[in-house]
Amino acid sequence: MGLTDLMSMAKPNLESRRKVLSKLKGKELVNCFQCMRCTSGCTSLKLLELEPHEIEKLVTLGFVDELAASDIIWTCVTCLKCVERCPQKASPYHVILALRNLAVEREAKVPEAFMKAVSQILETGLAESPQKVTTKKMEAFGREGLKLPKVCGPKESFQMVFFKALEERQ
Amino acid sequence: MKTAVFWGCRILVGQYAYEMSVREVMPKLGVELFDLREALCCGDPVKSVNDFAATYLSARVLALANLTGTGDLLVPCNRCHFTISEAKNTINTNSQVSEKIKGLLKEEGLGYNPDVRLWHVIDLLHDRLGLDRVKKAVVKPLKGLRLASHVGCQILRYTDLGRVDDAEDPKKLDYLIGAVGAESVDYAEKLDCCGAHLLLSHVDSALSLTGAKLKALQALGVDGLVVSCPDCGLMYDSRQKDAATTVGAKLNVPVVYYTQLLGLAMGIDQEKLGLQLNQSSVETLLTKVSV
Numbered sequence: 001m002g003l004t005d006l007m008s009m010a011k012p013n014l015e016s017r018r019k020v021l022s023k024l025k026g027k028e029l030v031n032c033f034q035c036m037r038c039t040s041g042c043t044s045l046k047l048l049e050l051e052p053h054e055i056e057k058l059v060t061l062g063f064v065d066e067l068a069a070s071d072i073i074w075t076c077v078t079c080l081k082c083v084e085r086c087p088q089k090a091s092p093y094h095v096i097l098a099l100r101n102l103a104v105e106r107e108a109k110v111p112e113a114f115m116k117a118v119s120q121i122l123e124t125g126l127a128e129s130p131q132k133v134t135t136k137k138m139e140a141f142g143r144e145g146l147k148l149p150k151v152c153g154p155k156e157s158f159q160m161v162f163f164k165a166l167e168e169r170q
Numbered sequence: 171m172k173t174a175v176f177w178g179c180r181i182l183v184g185q186y187a188y189e190m191s192v193r194e195v196m197p198k199l200g201v202e203l204f205d206l207r208e209a210l211c212c213g214d215p216v217k218s219v220n221d222f223a224a225t226y227l228s229a230r231v232l233a234l235a236n237l238t239g240t241g242d243l244l245v246p247c248n249r250c251h252f253t254i255s256e257a258k259n260t261i262n263t264n265s266q267v268s269e270k271i272k273g274l275l276k277e278e279g280l281g282y283n284p285d286v287r288l289w290h291v292i293d294l295l296h297d298r299l300g301l302d303r304v305k306k307a308v309v310k311p312l313k314g315l316r317l318a319s320h321v322g323c324q325i326l327r328y329t330d331l332g333r334v335d336d337a338e339d340p341k342k343l344d345y346l347i348g349a350v351g352a353e354s355v356d357y358a359e360k361l362d363c364c365g366a367h368l369l370l371s372h373v374d375s376a377l378s379l380t381g382a383k384l385k386a387l388q389a390l391g392v393d394g395l396v397v398s399c400p401d402c403g404l405m406y407d408s409r410q411k412d413a414a415t416t417v418g419a420k421l422n423v424p425v426v427y428y429t430q431l432l433g434l435a436m437g438i439d440q441e442k443l444g445l446q447l448n449q450s451s452v453e454t455l456l457t458k459v460s461v
Contacts (some may be wrong), residue, residue, distance in 0.1 A: 007180055011379055013404075015216070018457060023221070025264060026263070036391075043199045043362070043363045043365075043377075043379065044368075047372075047375045047379070048372060048375055051251050073187070074371045074372075075368075075371070075372060076367075077365055077366045077368050077376075077379070078323070078324075078369050079323040079327070079363040080252075080324060080327035080328050081327065081361075082326060083325075083328040084326075084328045084329060084337045084338075085344075091186040091328075097217060097218060097221060098221075101218070101219065101220060101221055104218075104219045104220065108221035109212055110219070110313075111370055112368040113369075114215055114216075114218050114219050114370055115219065115369075117211075117215035117370075118215070118216055118220075119217070121211045121215075121216065121227070123212045124181065125181045125208060125211065126179045126183065126209055126210070126211055127211045127214075127215050128179050128184075129183060130178065130182070130185045131183055131184045133184060133186060133386060133408075133447050135446045135447060136280075136446075136449075137446075141186070141447065143182075143186065146186050146190060146342070146447075147371055147446070148186060148189060148190065148193075149205060151209045152206040152207070152208055152209060153208060153209060153449040154210055155208065155278070156279065157277070157278045158208075158210075158230075159393065160225075160277075161274050161275075161277050161278055162227070163350075164225065164274060164277075165222060165223040165226040165274055166219075166220055166223045168220075168223070169222060169224045170222070
């Protein structure tokens with residue numbers, strides 16, 4: 001079943017549409033004329049059936065709730081080809097990001113790794129923790145063994161301010 | 171020249187070969203690197219969760235760069251380079267966001283400076299230092315190597331932000347490969363994405379993208395793939411075996427960072443360039459140049 005089929009019973013929600021548009025300041029979503037240039041070059045089209053022009057149209061029509069709850073917005077690989085090539089500056093990438101942000105606000109299903117990255121940043125300043133690399137001679141090296149400088153995390157005051165930033169919405 | 175350097179997460183936590191080779195090569199070309207006071211995420215994974223918080227993280231990076239007093243910031247990671255560039259643009263054009271961000275920075279006694287110039291390894295070498303300067307540093311030209319270049323997505327797009335090279339026809343990395351005496355091969359899949367971002371949500375699809383490109387390169391018979399982004403390095407080198415399993419092919423493509431390649435041509439010790447850390451079959455490439 002395609003994405004559009006999911007909408008056959010849905011009703012547009014103009015309030016949600018307004019929300020997405022307000023997140024897209026300066027990105028001219030409404031100017032999209034469905035030329036499908038984004039979709040024809042989309043990295044995720046073949047693998048994951050992402051069709052950016054369809055997302056553009058659905059948001060314009062107000063089917064935002066369905067999209068924010070859908071897995072499809074998490075299939076974008078963020079190669080930015082659609083932003084570059086859109087003749088109308090309607091940037092599907094930014095529309096998808098706005099929908100992802102909305103999904104998080106609504107506590108919809110969000111891939112775990114994203115939330116994990118955020119809590120890791122809160123804790124250590126970095127999104128990932130340091131790993132050892134094993135060579136082909138089976139020797140494991142960390143930063144110290146390679147004589148790389150020690151990583152200093154941010155000062156304690158950072159945590160509080162970053163938390164505040166997370167409470168804000170753009 | 172003097173420049174601050176922001177590594178981002180992925181280099182600091184695992185792509186050590188990139189960090190080591192940048193730290194080796196740059197000072198020998200007259201570029202003095204200053205690490206920031208603190209390591210921090212640029213905000214890239216946070217963009218999908220809360221765009222404002224991501225912009226704040228990037229602004230904080232720029233504020234930390236400001237403390238070094240150099241006015242230039244080298245960002246060797248493509249994703250960090252994009253995230254920070256876009257945050258800069260948002261802060262410049264959206265006064266509401268800009269004021270909130272500056273307020274948050276002030277709470278930690280930090281100041282935002284819109285004039286910090288961003289550099290990536292590619293444009294620092296190609297535009298700022300210039301190909302002649304690079305060529306002069308070469309003592310062992312890597313003659314006879316046929317290499318493919320992979321620039322990655324996020325330093326190429328989107329043009330409105332001001333990017334490192336042409337979005338549809340990037341050439342600088344190829345010229346840089348030429349500068350060390352090797353041949354850069356053009357190929358149809360040059361702009362194909364490594365898929366790293368999908369590691370967060372669709373691991374198999376991410377590895378399929380990686381595997382598909384490597385398969386094409388293998389069929390082309392190149393001596394290696396040259397990358398300059400820790401995400402691309404992670405996918406094509408560190409996870410080449412996983413990618414091979416995913417696409418059901420036997421893959422044997424040597425993958426090196428450009429700074430490793432340049433270091434070899436400059437006569438720097440392989441271990442200092444972190445070549446022992448590469449997981450792909452770099453030995454075949456090294457035998458061909460016998461350095």
